[in-house]
Amino acid sequence: MGPHSGPDILLAFAAALLGAKVLGELAERIGQPSVLGELLAGVILGPSLLGWVPVSDALLLLAQIGVILLLFEVGLETDLQELVRVGIPALNVALAGMVMPFAGGFFLTRALGHPVVTSVFVGAALTATSIGITARVLSELGMLDTREGRIILGAAVVDDVLGLVVLAVVTQMGRGAGGAAGTVVRAAGLAIGFLLLAVAAGIPIGRRLIRIVGRANVRGVLLCAAVGLALLMSVAAKRAGSAEIVGAFATGLVLARTNRRHDIDRAVRPVVDVFAPLFFVAVGAQVDVAYLDPRAAGSRSALLLALGLTAVGFAGKFLSGFFAGRGTRRVFVGAGMVPRGEVGLIFAAAGRESGVLPPQIFVSVVLAVFATTFLAPPLLKALLPRQTTEG
Secondary structure, rough: OOOOOOHHHHHHHHHHHHHHHHHHHHHOOOOOOOHHHHHHHHHOOOOOOOOOOOHHHHHOOOOOOHHHHHHHHHOOOOOOOHHHHHHHHHHHHHHHHHHHHHHHHHHHHHHOOHHHHHHHHHHHOOOOOOEEEEEEEEHHOOOOOOOHHHHHHHHHHHHHHHHHEEEEHHHHHHHHHEEEEEEEHHHHHHHHHHHHHHHHHHHHHHHHHHHHHHHOOOOOHHHHHHHHHHHHHHHHHHHHHHHHHHHHHHHHHHOOOEEEEHHHHHHHHHHHHHHHHHHHHHHHHOOHHHOOOOOHHHHHHHHHHHHHHHHHHHHHHHHHHHHHHHHHHHHHHHOOOOOOHHHHHHHHHHHHHHHOOOOHHHHHHHHHHHHHHHHHHHHHHHHHHHHHOOO
């Protein structure tokens, strides 16, 4: 059999799953999010080290399903009403937290002589905030129901929505559409328009679908209907010229407005637990560790860029907390906006897939995402007692 025959694919699948869970558990035991362990598992098991998980078409397909399901779950857990309640402060933090890191990443990459489209992708990768990682840490600290916690989560949700629009735009640019203003406006309009139309038209459709499914007796029919709708919406988004994950996110928003939201959430979580780690393993597997050796001349530029992106990415998000308004622990809000996590890796993977991010730049972006995600949990924990005593 060939190198990517059935048994080999199954072995790679098993290695990816087990490696992701083992290193994810180790990461959580040292106070870090599991996504960092899953990413590291891909680096270790990938072609540039052990070679147990080749970057094959099969792995990339499973990873694509994983990221679609992940964004579906994010949409399902997004409370639009709660987002409206925190209102203007969260919107201010979100916008500042997108503009400053984007500008920093773009101009730094351009200053090093890289093309405009590559610089746009790098800047865009720094705009994301990981709502999952931030929510987990805030929950552990008992800060979810505070004003600061609501602003952070609200701003992170806005970042997710706007980030999907940015991703759709830069993906169009990466496909050779260029950076003309007309192209940017068209891509942004498609992403926003599809999201709004999908949610507006999808809510009544989703409710009718749930009523029909509720009369069925087949085991797992609710899960299959929800996941099937997410996949169909992803295809529709892609054919409309937007990004697939926009359709998945929209499906989550739609089904979150039904009376079976919690049942769907409980049913889909085990499926996400299987497929989502494969996305992070696939991202890690595409990292060439040769670029991590500072002794090699070709690696120094990648490591220096990673250091620079970490600095501008951290500063841009941290300073966004100062837009939260008076009566708020703004330093704590800024710290909560820092982690990029899974969303930043989605940007990096999209750039790598389109060929816009060459291996060297891809490694720099992944390292910057890794570093900002690593810094956030201990920073939030360190700031909490100080800010609490001051307040």
